Amino acid sequence: MARRVEAGQWPAGSQTPSLRAAAAEHGVAKNTMVEVYRRLVESGHLVARRGSGFFVAERRARPDRLLSEAAGAAVPLRGGPPKTPWQLPGGDEAPADWLADAALDRHLASLSVERWYSGGPAGCPVLRERIAERLAARAIRAGAPQILTTAGFDHGLDLIVRRYVAPGDSVLVDSPGHAPLFQALRLARAGVVGVRRGPQGPDLDDLAAKLAALGPRLFFTQTLAHDPLGSSATPETQHRLLGLAERHGLTLVELDPLAEILAPESPRLAAFDQLERVIQLGSFAPTLGAGFGLGYLTGRAEVVEELAALKGVTLGAGAGYLEALVAGTLCSEAYRAHCSRLAGRVAEAAKASVRALRQLGFTALVEPAGGFHLWCPLPDGLEESTVVRSAAAEAIPVAPGSAFTVPGDYRTGPALRINLGHAEAPGFLDFMGRLLRGELEPAT
Numbered sequence: 001m002a003r004r005v006e007a008g009q010w011p012a013g014s015q016t017p018s019l020r021a022a023a024a025e026h027g028v029a030k031n032t033m034v035e036v037y038r039r040l041v042e043s044g045h046l047v048a049r050r051g052s053g054f055f056v057a058e059r060r061a062r063p064d065r066l067l068s069e070a071a072g073a074a075v076p077l078r079g080g081p082p083k084t085p086w087q088l089p090g091g092d093e094a095p096a097d098w099l100a101d102a103a104l105d106r107h108l109a110s111l112s113v114e115r116w117y118s119g120g121p122a123g124c125p126v127l128r129e130r131i132a133e134r135l136a137a138r139a140i141r142a143g144a145p146q147i148l149t150t151a152g153f154d155h156g157l158d159l160i161v162r163r164y165v166a167p168g169d170s171v172l173v174d175s176p177g178h179a180p181l182f183q184a185l186r187l188a189r190a191g192v193v194g195v196r197r198g199p200q201g202p203d204l205d206d207l208a209a210k211l212a213a214l215g216p217r218l219f220f221t222q223t224l225a226h227d228p229l230g231s232s233a234t235p236e237t238q239h240r241l242l243g244l245a246e247r248h249g250l251t252l253v254e255l256d257p258l259a260e261i262l263a264p265e266s267p268r269l270a271a272f273d274q275l276e277r278v279i280q281l282g283s284f285a286p287t288l289g290a291g292f293g294l295g296y297l298t299g300r301a302e303v304v305e306e307l308a309a310l311k312g313v314t315l316g317a318g319a320g321y322l323e324a325l326v327a328g329t330l331c332s333e334a335y336r337a338h339c340s341r342l343a344g345r346v347a348e349a350a351k352a353s354v355r356a357l358r359q360l361g362f363t364a365l366v367e368p369a370g371g372f373h374l375w376c377p378l379p380d381g382l383e384e385s386t387v388v389r390s391a392a393a394e395a396i397p398v399a400p401g402s403a404f405t406v407p408g409d410y411r412t413g414p415a416l417r418i419n420l421g422h423a424e425a426p427g428f429l430d431f432m433g434r435l436l437r438g439e440l441e442p443a444t
Contacts, residue, residue, distance in 0.1 A: 001036065002168025002189075005045045005056055016046060016054045032213045039191035042407075043168065088419060089428045090399030094372055095421035098345050099289045107334040113324040121312030122304075123149025123296070124323035130330045131282075131296050137264040139271040142298045146275065148308050149323055151315060152293040153257050153283035154180050157220070159297070159307045160253060160279065162314070164218060165190045172210060172219035174202060176228050176375075176404035178255060181220055194406035195219065197226065199366050201233025204240050211248045219245070222255040224266055225371030228404045228417035232369040235267040242269065245277050257283040257295075261343040262370050275299050284326055286372070287339055294319065294326055346370060346420065353423035360429065361436045374423060375401075378414040379436065387416070390440045396431055 001022075004010050016037075017025065023033040037054055040046040046054045088095075119125060128144040135142050150156040157180070165171055167189035173181060175194025185192045193210055196203035202221055210216070221241075224232045233241075245252050254269045259282050270280040279299035284292050297307065329335045350368040357365060357376060366375040378387065384400040391398045401415030422428060434440050 001040060002043065002045050005040075006167065010056045012056050012058045014056050015052075016056065018053060028213070035213065039170065039193075040168075043189050043191060045168070088397065089422045089425070090397045090417065091419050091422070092372075093290060093419075094286065094342070094346075098342060098421055099287070101334070101338045101341070103334045104329075104338045107332050108325060108329060111325055111328045113321055113328070119149070119320045119323055121316070122308045123147070124320055124327055127323045127327035127330075128296075130327050131298075134259075134264075134330070135270075135298060138259065138268060139265075140268070140280070140298070141274055145301050146304050147296055147298050148304045148311065150281075150295040150297060150311070151319060152285065153255075153281060153295040154184070155293075155315075156281040156295050156297040157181055157253075157255075158184055159310055159314075160218075161185060161188050161190075163307055163310050164251075169218075170210075170214040170216045172207070172216050172250075173406065174221050174226070175406045176401060178220070178222060178227060179404050182406060192406050195221075197221075197229060199229065199231040201237035202241060204237065204244065207241070208244060211244065211250065215248075216250065218251050218253060220253045220255065221269075222257075223269055224256060224262055225258045225369050227257075227371060228373055228399070228401070229366050229375045230368035230371050230373050231366050231375075232266070235272075238267060238269050238272055242273055242277065250277070252278045254278050254280045256280055258286055258371050260284065260287045260339050261346065270298070279303060287335075287342060288326070288329075292322060292326060294322055343370070346372065349420040349423070350374065353418070353420050356424055356429055357418075357432065360433045362432070368420065372420055374418045374420055376416045376418050378416065380413075382414050382435070384414045384416075387414070387435060390435070391431060393441070394427075394431060396428060 001016075010016065016022070019030055019033045019037065022036075023030045026033070037046065037048075041048055041054070044057055047057050048054055119127070122128065125144060127149060128147040131147050132142055132144055135147075150159065161184050165185065165188050168191065170191040170193050171185050172193050172195050173185070174197040176197055177194070182192050193214060193216065195210060196206045201223070207219070221233075223238060226232065241252070244250065252269055252273075256268065256270075268280070270278045275298060279297060281295060281297045283295040285294070298304070347370070353374055354365055354367065357374075362376055364377040368374050378384070384402055388398060388400050399417040401413075401417065404417065431440075
């Protein structure tokens with residue numbers, strides 16, 4: 001139906017078939033067609049007129065407006081540097097003091113890399129070999145031809161969206177899930193379809209229903225240390241998910257940004273499936289810092305070849321100098337010790353944060369599983385918007401749960417995603433205590 005609009009088969013301003021007629025034409029239930037029309041309105045193909053039906057939009061949403069909306073949605077999660085460290089309980093990244101490491105800095109400074117080095121579109125060959133070794137330690141068999149380096153984690157997502165998502169496609173995502181992915185899909189004019197995510201992994205009944213109704217080809221999901229929930233999918237859930245994917249011809253895009261600090265033996269979709277139906281993405285930014293905007297993806301050789309060609313067209317050879325530095329770092333004792341210390345700090349912060357918030361009275365916390373974030377459901381009757389305004393009035397940026405859910409989809413109830421590196425700061429804990437006791441001043 002989207003292609004009919006884009007091809008001009010349905011002229012601007014013309015009325016579309018009724019829900020009943022469209023459902024009959026496509027052989028689907030009327031409720032399915034209600035969802036289809038809702039997503040066509042969301043993507044800018046149609047407009048709804050109360051009492052009259054649906055009509056082809058006079059003018060599609062402009063790309064600059066879509067870009068503005070996407071950038072605006074990212075600001076609360078990726079703002080500038082704070083005045084004080086405790087002002088970042090809603091942020092994405094680990095605190096700077098967690099990443100500071102003099103031994104690692106000395107090792108990086110000792111490396112000799114030619115500034116003009118370029119590894120080609122596929123990436124630095126030595127780095128890809130190093131990544132293959134790390135994947136093997138996680139029981140994922142992938143040679144260098146199955147690995148592509150990227151200019152950061154979200155660049156890998158963008159390549160997949162550009163190559164495999166067409167306007168009007170329904171694409172499945174965890175909800176709550178990785179918020180920047182939602183914006184990339186909207187820019188691609190795709191229909192973003194949330195699959196309920198719980199502490200044990202995706203809700204497979206919800207997934208099965210949406211597979212049957214919409215026939216999507218892609219599902220983006222984070223198996224381990226899920227952002228924002230913090231928990232990991234169980235092995236049983238992963239096996240059942242792979243069975244659904246095989247029956248429905250679904251490709252799974254597994255997000256694994258924290259692999260460098262998680263146990264290599266942790267169960268992963270890519271290890272169970274050996275990259276038959278799984279494309280996996282990883283990143284080095286969580287351990288080396290955002291300045292090392294490097295990531296990678298791995299999948300079947302033909303998939304990686306296609307994505308490497310797209311990367312060559314859109315980005316060129318990539319950051320060969322940085323890639324060579326990382327390649328010379330991954331096998332060092334300094335880096336191994338750094339990752340071990342970082343994982344230890346995350347574990348200590350998780351225990352301390354959960355303990356402090358439970359002492360305040362927040363009892364429905366989702367136990368973190370090795371990531372940087374904690375999911376904190378709020379008491380019934382509290383509005384997220386009120387909490388966000390009250391926090392902003394005290395210069396405490398927080399990340400509301402709604403920032404991580406698909407708009408118009410089911411809601412998990414009011415919640416905050418809390419950065420473990422800043423959860424224990426006195427200013428934030430004092431705010432959360434007053435929030436629970438109902439002592440916050442109304443904010444506008």
